[in-house]
Amino acid sequence: MTDDEGDDPDLRILAQTTEAVEAAGRVLLERFSSENRVTDRESLLAAIEANDAASTAVLRPALERIRPTARWDDDEEGAGPLGPGEWWVTDAAEGNVNHVHGAAGWAVTATLVRDDEPVLTAVHLPLSGETYTAARGHGAFLDGVPISVSAKSELAAALVSTAQAKPGEAPEIRRRLSASIDALLEHALLVAAAVPATLQLAPVAAGHTDAFWQFGQIRSGLVAGALLVREAGGVVVDAQGEPWALSSEAFIATTPGLAPAMTAALSALP
Template identity: 70%
Template sequence: MIDNLHLESRAATDRELLDGVTTAVANAAQVLLERFSAANRVDGPRALIDAIDANDAASIAVLRPALERLRPGARWDDDEEGHGALGPGEWWVTDAAEGNVNHVHGSPNWGVTATLVRDEVPVLTAVVLPALGQVFTAVRGDGARLDGTPIRVSAKTDLVAALVGTGQAKPGEAPEIRRRMSGSIDRVLDAALLVSASVPATVQLVQVAAGHVDGFWQFGQVRSGLVAGALLVEEAGGAVIDTNGAPWTLASDDFVAAAPGLAPSLAAVLAR
């Protein structure tokens, strides 16, 4: 009883915290929106890097101080390409410009994310996609929402009718990960109705949570690209596992998020 009361109390605190987190993320997203235009273009690698760095700096200057005020004791995950376990306690895992490469090319598929991870488990998240006019939120044990309205994953159970997606975790993936990616796309093309490959992962995962896409997988782990979507999919009733069918954790080697009736069959195809 004491443990249950403790968990309920913590969940209530997290629900209260979510409002502030969502505001912080929305404010950072507004900064990026003011820098965005469908006419945005870059003309080479140096211009690309400079534009990406400028977006990151502008957003993080708003996001980090706000989150640190909300949860002063939480540590900060500084590595945008970090992977693996974080360690005990609370951590902010954020992407101040998720899909930054899309932003600088004039595509609307980008946003800002912030997730509180507690003892290796994501417990609350806010994802703001301002160019699409969407705000996704979730608190562990309290469901997932789009603009305040509860969302649910797909009810599909047959992979042959499924829309699924994948994407790169980061530029310059290791050769073995690229080989796994290309081989897996070929196998899933044989098993599913449609397969897409795009970045960022979060933009695909929110669509899984909302039931518009049936599943997503990724080889190559980047915490900041997966934790927000993992919590949203779980809280929307989905399954988040690895290709062996075990529950996904920050220490997992790969990632599958899908409708519960599809996740085992998708994982089985990927594990071949």
């Protein structure tokens, strides 16, 4: 973000949004220990709920002050279009399951969606202190330094990843996910699968990995990463190569050079 861009209203909103996710991140960091463990489903769900509540208590009021007229997307597992106007799409503890197990891989995210298009986002990783930001038309950044996707165009040399969108995926999504992993194992150099999605998308935007795909459309897990990758010079499409939207059934974020091979591999799935 440069000084001459400071008059853009969205950049001013982004600066405030960044402060909000970092404040919520400090709450989660205070609650974190590498000794954290859960012993059963009941304790797992209770720990997740407590983290969400603690972080949201800081994040939501801050974002509502920044953009009082924006509606709030309450459904962390919501999918599909939101409709006209502005919406805050957030995850106050993305990768919460990693946090409660004392592991890395969690963040606080906030994305302003306008007329079903993400226009600005801030993703804060409290353990490392890193913050990814992007605003539509202004590029993507890591701690204020511009980032860009890799220059790869050969799928056989690519590092790719996917993620399970949520627990209890529908059988047809599980089948497509399984088939897609098999297909990419055949074509890509290395294939990884991990959660959360945003923390698989940020490395694509930064050029550390080359592609991410997912079946199962959870808004809060995709909108931040979609904007980061687009603003870092990447492409975000569905399995047929059409521009990704909240109504899409599949999600692919990658480099311009790899997009044809990724869509070819995934569009051929049964």
